[in-house]
Amino acid sequence: MVQRGLTNFFESFLQKESLFREKKVIQSNYTPDVIPHRDKEIGLVANILAPCLRLERPSNIFIYGKTGTGKTLSAIYTTNQILEVAKPKGIPIKVIYVNCKMRRVADTEYRLITSVLNEFGVSVPSTGLPTEDIYNVLIKKIETEKMILILVLDEIDQLVKKAGDGVIYNLTRLNEQLADVQIALIGISNDLMFIDNIDPRVRSSLSEEEIVFPPYNAIQLKNILNNRVKRAFKEGVLEQGLVEKCAAYAAREHGDARRALELLRVAAEIAERSSSEKVKIDHLDQAEQKIERDRVIDIVTTQPKQQQAALYSIFLLAQKTKTALYTGDVYTLYKEICSKSGLRPLTQRRLSDIIGELDMLGIINAKVISKGRFGRTREIIVAVPQNIQKNVTRILEQNLDLR
DNA sequence: CGAGATTCATGTGAAGTATACCTTTAGGCTTAA
DNA sequence: AAGCCTAAAGGTATACTTCACATGAATCTCGTA
Numbered sequence: 001m002v003q004r005g006l007t008n009f010f011e012s013f014l015q016k017e018s019l020f021r022e023k024k025v026i027q028s029n030y031t032p033d034v035i036p037h038r039d040k041e042i043g044l045v046a047n048i049l050a051p052c053l054r055l056e057r058p059s060n061i062f063i064y065g066k067t068g069t070g071k072t073l074s075a076i077y078t079t080n081q082i083l084e085v086a087k088p089k090g091i092p093i094k095v096i097y098v099n100c101k102m103r104r105v106a107d108t109e110y111r112l113i114t115s116v117l118n119e120f121g122v123s124v125p126s127t128g129l130p131t132e133d134i135y136n137v138l139i140k141k142i143e144t145e146k147m148i149l150i151l152v153l154d155e156i157d158q159l160v161k162k163a164g165d166g167v168i169y170n171l172t173r174l175n176e177q178l179a180d181v182q183i184a185l186i187g188i189s190n191d192l193m194f195i196d197n198i199d200p201r202v203r204s205s206l207s208e209e210e211i212v213f214p215p216y217n218a219i220q221l222k223n224i225l226n227n228r229v230k231r232a233f234k235e236g237v238l239e240q241g242l243v244e245k246c247a248a249y250a251a252r253e254h255g256d257a258r259r260a261l262e263l264l265r266v267a268a269e270i271a272e273r274s275s276s277e278k279v280k281i282d283h284l285d286q287a288e289q290k291i292e293r294d295r296v297i298d299i300v301t302t303q304p305k306q307q308q309a310a311l312y313s314i315f316l317l318a319q320k321t322k323t324a325l326y327t328g329d330v331y332t333l334y335k336e337i338c339s340k341s342g343l344r345p346l347t348q349r350r351l352s353d354i355i356g357e358l359d360m361l362g363i364i365n366a367k368v369i370s371k372g373r374f375g376r377t378r379e380i381i382v383a384v385p386q387n388i389q390k391n392v393t394r395i396l397e398q399n400l401d402l403r
Numbered sequence: 404c405g406a407g408a409t410t411c412a413t414g415t416g417a418a419g420t421a422t423a424c425c426t427t428t429a430g431g432c433t434t435a436a
Numbered sequence: 437a438a439g440c441c442t443a444a445a446g447g448t449a450t451a452c453t454t455c456a457c458a459t460g461a462a463t464c465t466c467g468t469a
Contacts (some may be wrong), residue, residue: 108449108450110448110449110450111449125424125425125426126423126424126425126449127423127424127425127448127449127450128423128424128425128426128447128448128449129424129425129426129447129448129449130447130448130449131448131449133448304451306451326412326413327412327413327414328412328413346451346452346453347452347453347454348413349413349414349415349452349453349454350451350452350453352413352414352415353415353452368413368414368459369460369461370412370459370460370461370462371411371412371460371461371462372410372411372460372461372462372463373409373410373411373461373462373463373464374410374411374412374461374462374463375410375411375412375413375459375460376411376412376413376414376458376459376460376461377412377413377414378413378414
């Protein structure tokens with residue numbers, strides 16, 4: 001790096017006009033004051049949750065809809081509103097939000113309860129205790145006072161897929177052991193098939209109420225974007241038709257509003273970095289690339305070494321052969337990779353599971369097929385565009401200490 | 404020719420093992436009275 | 437004697453291994469038309 005010019009660089013950076021007015025408005029963790037086109041859904045949620053203001057346990061809610069349809073946002077928004085009413089009146093309501101997808105945070109029963117406890121400010125060992133004990137700690141903690149506990153479980157399908165549906169059963173049964181505290185669950189899932197594959201008893205208790213969030217259409221998306229653009233950007237920094245194009249992109253991808261907003265923000269960041277005075281359509285295309293790349297890189301690099309080695313083998317093989325890959329081939333190469341990078345190779349049994357996990361992450365598509373006389377295997381197809389694949393392969397190479 | 408039987412390569416479930424971490428307990432040491 | 441530290445014992449969750457059996461369509465076999 002040229003270090004002498006750095007002060008100058010920062011100076012000129014400060015002088016440069018930013019394209020943003022209030023950048024946080026289009027950042028992903030921002031909760032807007034109004035959520036357009038979700039009045040009906042929010043009304044439903046509010047109706048169901050309202051009894052908790054009278055200290056009655058509301059029904060459990062199961063919310064589903066594709067990603068970026070405002071499920072999480074609506075749930076958080078509604079519960080926040082309830083809290084706002086409840087707080088000045090001293091109504092004891094507590095809302096806890098847990099994202100079950102976060103690997104190594106809340107993807108097992110034990111870890112879920114642990115993260116709930118963390119919300120209460122109680123820290124418990126990450127391992128070593130019986131799950132039963134952890135429940136008891138929780139019970140003891142919340143039983144001290146009368147209250148309604150609303151537990152929002154985001155991406156609940158991931159949790160059930162890994163830890164089984166007993167978790168939800170246990171949670172609902174917790175109510176029987178608690179005299180003064182009532183727990184209501186809000187399960188959020190973007191897997192529409194999920195609810196059909198769980199124990200009917202669990203199902204009926206989880207989805208006492210079901211709410212479906214339909215995807216936004218292009219016009220609605222445009223509306224949402226415009227709403228935020230007004231506050232987020234300075235006037236006239238967006239090229240004509242940019243918002244429309246952005247909405248169209250996202251509508252094509254099953255009406256994902258989160259994606260549309262992210263697309264716009266990243267495009268603006270790119271424009272800013274290249275010291276352009278306007279955000280142009282061209283920046284939008286670059287942003288689309290960058291988002292996808294960052295997403296993949298993020299998933300890949302937070303994965304444990306073994307998974308990375310497996311993925312590296314898959315990528316390498318995919319680049320060599322044009323046809324689909326099979327588990328056996330991957331395992332052979334994987335073992336080689338392991339010895340090169342000083343990793344202890346796992347068994348094929350385990351690799352098979354890892355391939356399943358990678359499939360769940362959406363990095364690859366693995367389908368079990370039968371090749372008849374030539375056995376049964378998984379057909380693996382990489383679900384990442386070529387150029388990004390190369391990019392990621394290089395990163396993996398470094399991570400795994402290969403040359 | 405067609406219905407079964409066979410076969411292959413690996414999926415998949417269950418049970419066992421290793422590891423990392425936890426609490427409890429008991430003994431030994433220190434310290435202050 | 438009280439307090440504190442340490443090591444050992446006994447426990448759990450999780451990632452992984454081992455073992456054993458299940459799968460499912462291409463291919464083979466063999467009786468029959």
